[in-house]
Structures are given as C-alpha cells and as structure tokens.
Amino acid sequence: MEAELFPRGRTQVVPGAVHVPDWLDPDAQRELLAACRRWARPPAGLRTVRTPGGGTMTARQVCLGRHWYPYAYARTAVDGDGAPVKPFPAWLGELGRRAVADALGPEAATGASYDIALINFYDGDARMGMHRDSDEKSDAPVVSLSLGDTCVFRFGNTETRSRPYADVELRSGDLFVFGGPARLAYHGVPRVYAGTAPSALGLTGRLNITLRVGGFPLAAPVTR
Numbered sequence: 608m609e610a611e612l613f614p615r616g617r618t619q620v621v622p623g624a625v626h627v628p629d630w631l632d633p634d635a636q637r638e639l640l641a642a643c644r645r646w647a648r649p650p651a652g653l654r655t656v657r658t659p660g661g662g663t664m665t666a667r668q669v670c671l672g673r674h675w676y677p678y679a680y681a682r683t684a685v686d687g688d689g690a691p692v693k694p695f696p697a698w699l700g701e702l703g704r705r706a707v708a709d710a711l712g713p714e715a716a717t718g719a720s721y722d723i724a725l726i727n728f729y730d731g732d733a734r735m736g737m738h739r740d741s742d743e744k745s746d747a748p749v750v751s752l753s754l755g756d757t758c759v760f761r762f763g764n765t766e767t768r769s770r771p772y773a774d775v776e777l778r779s780g781d782l783f784v785f786g787g788p789a790r791l792a793y794h795g796v797p798r799v800y801a802g803t804a805p806s807a808l809g810l811t812g813r814l815n816i817t818l819r820v821g822g823f824p825l826a827a828p829v830t831r
Contacts, residue, residue, distance in 0.1 A: 617710075620762050620773050623748075623789035625710040630782035631752065636808055640754055642696075643726055643814055646671060650690030653728060657686060665733040666796075666815075671695040671724040673821055678742050680723070680821065695722050703818035706750045710784035719747040721818045729758065729813040731801030737761065737768035737793045745822025748786025753777045755804040756813040763793040779805050 615628040631639065647653040647669050656664040658677050672695030673680040674687075683691050703721035723743070727735070740749050751760075760783065763772035772793075777783060785792060796815075804810050 618775075620775060621764075621789050621792070623711070623787035624762055624785040624792065625783070626775050626777070627706075627710055627782040627784075628778065629780050630706065630709070631754075631780040633780070633805070633807060636754055636780050636805075639752065639816065640808060640810055640814065642699075643669075643754070643816065646693055646726060647728070650688055651684040651692050652687075654684065654687040664735070666727040666729045666735055667733075668728070669693075669726050671699070671726070672722045673823070675723070675725055675742065680742060680823070695724060699724060699818065703750045706752070706782050706818075707748050707784055707786070710782060711748060711786060715748060715786060719820055721747075721750070721820055723819045723821045725817045725819070727815045727817070729756070729796065729799045729815070731756070731799055731812070733796075733799060733813075735796040737763060737795040739765075739791050739793055740817075740819065741791055743819050743821050745820040746786070746790050747820035747822070748784050748790065750818040751777075751783040751785075752816040752818075753781045753783075754779050754814040754816070755808060755810040757800045757803040758796050758813055758815075759798040761795050761797055762789075765789070765791050765793070768793045778803075779808060779810075 618626045653667050653669045674692040676686040700721040704716045707716040757778045760775045760777045
C-alpha cells in the first residue's frame with residue numbers, strides 16, 4: 608500500500624514466528640505469479656481439496672514436490688487426476704532458504720532443503736480453518752509467501768485452535784516464517800479482503816505459496 612502513515616515493520620509475532628512486510632518486490636511478485644499460473648495447469652493442477660468427512664476446502668490447491676491430501680503426502684495427485692506431482696524447482700528451494708535466513712537468521716536456514724510447496728488460491732469468499740502443518744517428518748521452518756489480495760492471517764498457539772492467537776494482516780509480497788517453538792502452532796485465514804491486490808500484479812484473489820521440508824526417506828512410502 609502506498610503512502611503509509613506508519614510504514615509496516617518486521618514483527619516477531621511469537622518466538623519463532625516472524626512477519627516481514629514487502630519481502631518480495633513487484634518484479635519478484637510478478638515472476639512468482641507467472642510460475643504459479645504454470646503450475647496450476649493440468650496435469651496435477653489446481654484442484655478442490657476434499658476432507659475425510661466429506662467436506663471441501665474453500666481454498667483450491669496445487670502441490671509441487673509431493674502432493675498433500677488430508678492428511679498425508681503422495682507422489683501423485685491421488686485425490687485429483689492421479690498424475691505425478693509436478694517437480695519442486697531448485698530456485699524455489701533457494702528462495703525458501705533465503706526467506707528463513709532473512710526472517711530467523713542464517714543459522715535457522717542451515718541444512719534446510721525445501722522440497723515441497725503447497726500453493727493455495729483464495730477467492731473473496733475462501734477461508735482456511737485453524738490447523739497445524741504436522742504431516743511432515745522435518746521440523747524445519749515453514750515459509751509462507753503472499754500474492755494478491757490482503758488477508759487476515761490468524762496465528763495461534765501449539766495446544767489449541769482457540770485463543771491465544773494474533774491476527775496479522777498479510778499483503779501482496781509479504782513473508783511469514785514460523786519455526787522452532789512456533790513450528791506446530793495452529794493458524795488459519797478467517798478473512799480475505801477482495802479487490803485489494805495491487806492493480807499492476809494482474810491477480811484477482813489471493814495466492815499463498817507455502818514451502819516446507821518434507822524429511823521423507825527417498826525410497827519409503829509416504830503416509831501419515
């Protein structure tokens with residue numbers, strides 16, 4: 608947002624969870640958006656996620672590296688078209704390591720080999736309930752990048768989906784990293800502000816690119 612009365616600053620929301628506003632400049636946002644549009648095409652493209660209870664997530668998703676479905680990982684889009692998951696590019700892993708180093712310090716990025724991306728698309732009515740990213744075998748920090756519409760990102764605690772939690776406004780280009788004592792904190796998106804994306808970006812809605820280290824053995828089956 609232009610002409611801020613009080614420019615947004617880097618914030619530690621809780622120990623291990625850091626919000627860095629405007630981490631991606633406009634050119635980097637456009638490049639990442641173009642990549643997301645390529646990844647969203649079939650096969651193994653953007654799909655609606657169905658929960659074991661028969662419900663559906665309102666945010667649609669595409670995965671790289673390994674395919675996430677509630678609540679496990681697979682090498683194919685088992686709840687979609689069954690195609691092999693798209694590969695996780697090396698440049699995206701480097702972006703993840705740089706994000707962690709900038710947010711939590713270089714030591715937090717040591718040995719973190721990012722190999723999974725979950726990319727969620729939110730239209731104006733989409734939400735994400737409080738949940739934990741607990742299906743990975745690694746405790747490396749989670750990297751979250753935002754493109755498009757502004758959202759309310761609710762970041763809570765490791766014990767319960769309810770309070771205490773903090774509501775953080777994430778705008779296009781913002782970075783949010785959580786690791787260490789905050790790695791398994793509950794978090795969600797209770798609101799998206801439709802029509803708030805930067806006009807130059809050319810995106811209607813919100814994209815959240817979440818990078819993770821799976822920590823799975825190369826030859827072992829991937830189940831919860």
